[in-house]
Structures are given as structure tokens and as C-alpha cells.
Amino acid sequence: MRVSDYEPIVGRSAIEELRLLAAKLSGKVIQMINSTFVGGGVAEILSRMIPLLGQLGVDARWNVIKGNEEFFQVTKKFHNALHGRQETVTEKDFAVFLETTQKNIEEMELYGDILFVHDPQPVGLIASRSSVIASRRRSNPQKWLWRCHIDLSHPNEEVWNFLQPFVVQYDASVFSAPAFSRELPMRQFLISPSIDPLSDKNKELPQQTIDSVLTKYTIPKDKPIITQVSRFDYLKDPVGVIQAFELVRKSIDCRLVFAGGTASDDPESDKVLAEVRQRAGNNPDIHILLIPPGSDIEINALQRASSVIVQKSHREGFGLTVTEALWKAKPVVASAVGGIPLQVKNRFTGLLSYGIEGTAYAIRQLLTNPQYASRLGENGREHVRYNFLITRHLRDYLLLFLALEHPEDIIRL
Numbered sequence: 001m002r003v004s005d006y007e008p009i010v011g012r013s014a015i016e017e018l019r020l021l022a023a024k025l026s027g028k029v030i031q032m033i034n035s036t037f038v039g040g041g042v043a044e045i046l047s048r049m050i051p052l053l054g055q056l057g058v059d060a061r062w063n064v065i066k067g068n069e070e071f072f073q074v075t076k077k078f079h080n081a082l083h084g085r086q087e088t089v090t091e092k093d094f095a096v097f098l099e100t101t102q103k104n105i106e107e108m109e110l111y112g113d114i115l116f117v118h119d120p121q122p123v124g125l126i127a128s129r130s131s132v133i134a135s136r137r138r139s140n141p142q143k144w145l146w147r148c149h150i151d152l153s154h155p156n157e158e159v160w161n162f163l164q165p166f167v168v169q170y171d172a173s174v175f176s177a178p179a180f181s182r183e184l185p186m187r188q189f190l191i192s193p194s195i196d197p198l199s200d201k202n203k204e205l206p207q208q209t210i211d212s213v214l215t216k217y218t219i220p221k222d223k224p225i226i227t228q229v230s231r232f233d234y235l236k237d238p239v240g241v242i243q244a245f246e247l248v249r250k251s252i253d254c255r256l257v258f259a260g261g262t263a264s265d266d267p268e269s270d271k272v273l274a275e276v277r278q279r280a281g282n283n284p285d286i287h288i289l290l291i292p293p294g295s296d297i298e299i300n301a302l303q304r305a306s307s308v309i310v311q312k313s314h315r316e317g318f319g320l321t322v323t324e325a326l327w328k329a330k331p332v333v334a335s336a337v338g339g340i341p342l343q344v345k346n347r348f349t350g351l352l353s354y355g356i357e358g359t360a361y362a363i364r365q366l367l368t369n370p371q372y373a374s375r376l377g378e379n380g381r382e383h384v385r386y387n388f389l390i391t392r393h394l395r396d397y398l399l400l401f402l403a404l405e406h407p408e409d410i411i412r413l
């Protein structure tokens with residue numbers, strides 16, 4: 001993908017601005033660090049962004065921390081607890097986190113001029129800072145950024161109190177939405193995530209490709225398809241989606257597709273998948289699909305084949321699946337959690353719903369009123385064009401990196 005390929009979508013001036021900002025970062029190395037190369041929204045964004053930054057002349061590289069299953073079970077617990085879910089976290093869990101953090105500090109090369117650390121799993125790497133700084137010239141200290149993709153508004157206090165001493169050592173933090181952030185002693189930046197309109201996940205597809213994906217998964221095109229795409233995770237409420245579908249199905253003939261994958265840093269997903277399959281039973285109108293990582297064209301095709309897209313999460317980060325659906329001009333029914341209300345403006349770019357009955361009601365409304373549904377979808381696409389595409393995200397990151405060079409909050413171009 002060339003940076004100029006985005007010009008027809010976002011306009012020439014947006015692209016020129018990116019080049020101008022990138023030029024000011026020449027000579028700097030940006031090191032992105034998270035916990036997985038595949039699965040979930042963070043990996044998705046980084047995999048698209050790194051090559052584009054490279055084309056703009058910014059030396060951005062990507063490394064992941066290593067951890068065994070036990071570590072990822074702990075970080076999954078942390079993740080749930082930070083989202084506010086009830087979790088029992090033990091002293092052993094904290095010890096496992098610290099041990100793995102220490103191992104990564106010893107084994108990883110932390111070479112960037114700017115270390116851009118994503119989410120809680122690698123947050124403890126900052127503990128290496130004092131020794132790293134000591135080994136570098138004082139005139140060129142590394143800058144550490146913590147990018148939090150999750151909603152920290154109501155965290156489990158025990159887990160937050162454990163992580164906070166790491167977080168406060170960073171030079172700045174970045175949150176996806178104002179409502180996600182916390183009082184912290186350093187500079188905070190608000191940057192929404194984004195999708196790439198030219199990726200396999202989001203590009204236009206010929207009808208033939210869409211049809212062949214439906215055939216592959218034996219999904220007949222005989223009636224409207226309602227879809228939720230998400231990892232098999234309790235916070236995405238897959239069973240609630242099935243229940244809402246069953247209510248809709250009482251009065252409208254339709255199908256449900258629940259397409260999900262598992263992420264290598266989420267050991268809980270197999271259990272959730274088994275429960276979901278059991279709940280779906282032998283209902284021929286419910287299609288539970290386990291999609292291997294990297295099946296972007298397939299996810300794209302399933303979203304495009306849908307009449308309504310649902311995201312009935314109990315908790316969300318930003319909710320990139322919603323962004324993807326809106327960009328495809330699909331009518332969306334989603335719960336008002338995490339970043340979803342930034343994307344779904346109720347009755348303008350989609351419908352916000354509450355609970356199983358509310359979700360079923362909203363789906364019915366869209367299925368019985370296709371004109372209204374398509375107007376919401378079109379509005380949703382424009383909302384994403386202006387706010388949630390990768391070009392806007394790149395611009396915000398470039399400005400962020402430049403802002404770190406300046407003690408004050410003002411950047412003069």
C-alpha cells in the first residue's frame with residue numbers, strides 16, 4: 001500500500017500533512033511494544049501502521065514481549081479486572097507478572113528513542129528505565145509512552161494499585177477516549193484508534209468473493225444475516241447475542257453469524273467457544289464460526305454479507321469491529337460501552353441498545369425498515385471517514401512523537 005493510495009479517500013491535504021510531520025522525525029527510532037503480533041485490535045492497528053510510517057520515512061519497529069500461558073492467564077485477569085469485571089487476583093498472579101516482566105527486561109533490546117508501550121501486559125518494562133538511561137548520553141534520553149487501549153474508568157482497585165506505580169513512570173500516557181482515562185501525574189493524550197480502508201479487512205470486495213465465503217461456511221443467502229464479529233470472550237457477550245437473536249427470530253426469519261477467533265494472549269477463549277456452541281445447539285439458523293487469525297478477507301466478506309451488524313459487548317476498548325461495520329455502511333446495533341458511543345451516534349450513525357430485549361428490538365427495527373437502516377449505514381461511513389481512518393491516526397501519532405520533544409504542549413509546524 002502506498003501512502004498516496006489514501007488520497008482518493010481522505011484528500012490530498014491530509015496526505016501532505018503526514019509527509020510534513022514525518023519529515024520532522026527523521027533520525028528518530030520509534031519502538032512499538034505489545035504482547036502479540038496477531039489477534040485483537042492492537043495488533044491489527046500496528047500491523048497496518050508500521051509499514052506506512054516506514055514509507056513516510058519514520059523508523060518505526062515492532063517487538064512483542066514473551067510470556068508463557070500462566071503469564072497470559074494473569075494478564076487476561078488483569079485485563080478483565082481493569083475493565084471492572086469481578087476477578088480474584090492472588091499474590092501468585094502478581095508474582096508471575098513481575099517475574100515475566102523481569103525476564104523480558106533482561107532479554108529484550110529496548111533501543112528506541114521513543115518506546116511506545118501498548119496496554120498492561122508490557123507496562124512493567126519501564127522498570128528498566130533507570131539503567132537504560134544511565135547507559136545513554138544524558139542529552140538523548142529515551143522517551144517512554146504508555147498507550148492504554150482499554151477503558152480504565154472503573155478498574156478493580158487492587159489491580160490498578162499494582163500497575164499504577166509502573167504507569168506513573170512514563171513520560172506520557174495515551175487513551176482512546178476521554179472517558180477511559182484516569183487522573184495521572186504526567187501528560188495525557190487522547191487518540192482514537194482507527195481502521196485501514198485499504199486493508200483486506202476493509203477494502204471493497206466483489207460480490208463473487210462475498211458469495212464464495214458464504215459458500216465456504218455453508219451460510220445460505222436465503223434470509224437476512226445478523227452478524228457479530230469478535231473474539232470468544234465473555235466481555236463480548238456471545239450468549240447474549242444468541243438470546244437477542246432468538247427473540248428477533250420469533251417474528252422475523254433471519255440468520256445469525258457469530259464469527260470469532262482466538263488470540264494467542266487469551267487463554268480463556270476455548271472455554272467461551274465451547275459454551276457458545278453448546279448454547280447455539282443444533283439451530284440451523286445459527287452459525288458459530290471459528291475463524292483462523294489473518295482471515296481478513298473472510299471477516300470483510302461476512303460483514304459485507306450482513307443486513308445488520310451487532311456488537312453487544314458488556315465492556316469494550318474502542319470497538320474496532322464497529323468501525324469496520326460502519327465503514328462498510330452497515331446498520332449497527334451496539335451497546336453503549338467503551339468507544340462505541342463515539343462511533344455510534346444513536347439514531348444517526350446506528351442504534352445504541354441496552355440488554356437482550358433492547359438489542360432484539362433494535363435489530364427488528366432495522367430489519368423491518370431497510371431505508372432507515374441504509375441511511376444510518378451511510379451516515380456511519382462518513383463519520384468513520386472523518387474520524388476513524390488510519391490517516392488521522394497516523395497524524396495524531398506523529399504529532400504525539402513531536403510533542404514529546406517539546407516540554408510545553410504547543411507544537412509549531
Ligand code: UDP
Pocket residue numbers: 039040041042044201229230231259260261262291293294295296299317318319320321322324
Ligand atoms: N477480528 C478478527 N477475527 C476475529 C475476531 C476479530 O480479525 O475472529 C478482528 C476484528 O475484525 C477487529 C479486531 O480483531 O479488527 C478486534 O478489535 P476490537 O477493538 O473490536 O476488539 P478487541 O479484540 O481488541 O477487544
